[in-house]
Amino acid sequence: MSRYLNIIKIFWKTAISAELEYRLNFVFAALSSLGGLAGSLFSLFLFYRKDYNFQGWKWQEALIVVGIFTFLEGFSSTFLASNLNRIVKHVQDGTLDFVLLKPINSQFWLSFHSFSLWGLPDLLFGLAIIVYAGSLLGIGVSAYLFAAVPLLFGVVIMYSLWFMLGATSIWFTKIYNITEVLRGLLAAGRFPIGAYPAAYRFFFTFVVPVTFLTTVPAQTLLGRADPAWIVSGGCLAVVLLILSNRVWRFALRFYTSASS
Numbered sequence: 001m002s003r004y005l006n007i008i009k010i011f012w013k014t015a016i017s018a019e020l021e022y023r024l025n026f027v028f029a030a031l032s033s034l035g036g037l038a039g040s041l042f043s044l045f046l047f048y049r050k051d052y053n054f055q056g057w058k059w060q061e062a063l064i065v066v067g068i069f070t071f072l073e074g075f076s077s078t079f080l081a082s083n084l085n086r087i088v089k090h091v092q093d094g095t096l097d098f099v100l101l102k103p104i105n106s107q108f109w110l111s112f113h114s115f116s117l118w119g120l121p122d123l124l125f126g127l128a129i130i131v132y133a134g135s136l137l138g139i140g141v142s143a144y145l146f147a148a149v150p151l152l153f154g155v156v157i158m159y160s161l162w163f164m165l166g167a168t169s170i171w172f173t174k175i176y177n178i179t180e181v182l183r184g185l186l187a188a189g190r191f192p193i194g195a196y197p198a199a200y201r202f203f204f205t206f207v208v209p210v211t212f213l214t215t216v217p218a219q220t221l222l223g224r225a226d227p228a229w230i231v232s233g234g235c236l237a238v239v240l241l242i243l244s245n246r247v248w249r250f251a252l253r254f255y256t257s258a259s260s
Helices: 002-022 024-048 059-084 086-093 096-101 106-112 117-137 141-170 178-190 198-207 215-221 227-252
Strands: none
Touching: 002 024, 002 106, 002 117, 024 059, 024 117, 024 178, 059 086, 059 106, 059 117, 059 141, 059 178, 059 215, 086 096, 086 106, 086 141, 096 106, 106 141, 106 227, 117 141, 141 178, 141 215, 141 227, 178 198, 215 227
C-alpha cells in the first residue's frame, strides 16, 4: 500500500508541475465553474420562486444537493476526466502497450496517473455551498462525517461506471463522447430525485444510479436517510468497483496491441 501511495505522490507532483505552466487557465476554470454554478442555482431558483417545494425539500435542503453535485463535478474534472478519458487515446495510439508493460497494475496506472487542477474550483464551491446551506439549517459536524460515507460510495460508483465505459474503447476505439453521455445523465443529480416523475426516479435509481450520488448523501446530512439506502449504496459501490476490474481484465483479452 505504501508503495502505491508513493507512486500516486510522484504522479500527482509531476502532473501539478505540468499544469502550473499555464496558471492563467486556473482563472478561466474558476470563472467557468462560477458560470456553471450560477446556472444550477438559477434553475433551482426558478422552481422555488413561488414557494414550490420538491416533495418536501426546502430551498436550503435543495441547495445541499446542488452543492454535492458541484463537488462531484469537481471530482470528475480533477481525477476522472484527466485520467479515464485518455484510455481511448491510449488504445487508439497504441500507447496502452507501454502501460501494460509497466510493473504496476494497469487499472491503477490509468486511474491515478494524472491530476488536473482545473476541477478544484468546483470542489471548493461545492463544499462552500454545502457548509453554507448546512449553517442555515443548523447542521452539526457529526452529520457531515456521517454524510461523507454515502458521498464516498457515490464517488466509487461514478468512477466505476466511468472506467467501464472507458474499457469499451478496446472494442470500439472511437467513443470519445461516450463519457459525455454519462456526464449528461449524471447531471440529473443537480436536483433532488423527488423532483422527477416516477418513471424517471426508477431510471435514475436502478438503471443509472444518480440517486446514490447526490440525493442519498444529502438525505444523510439532513438526518432523514433510510439506512437501507445507505447500505444499498455501499453494496452497489463495492459490486461496481469489482465489476470494473473484471470488465477491464476481460477487455484486455481482446486487446491485440499496436505491434501485432
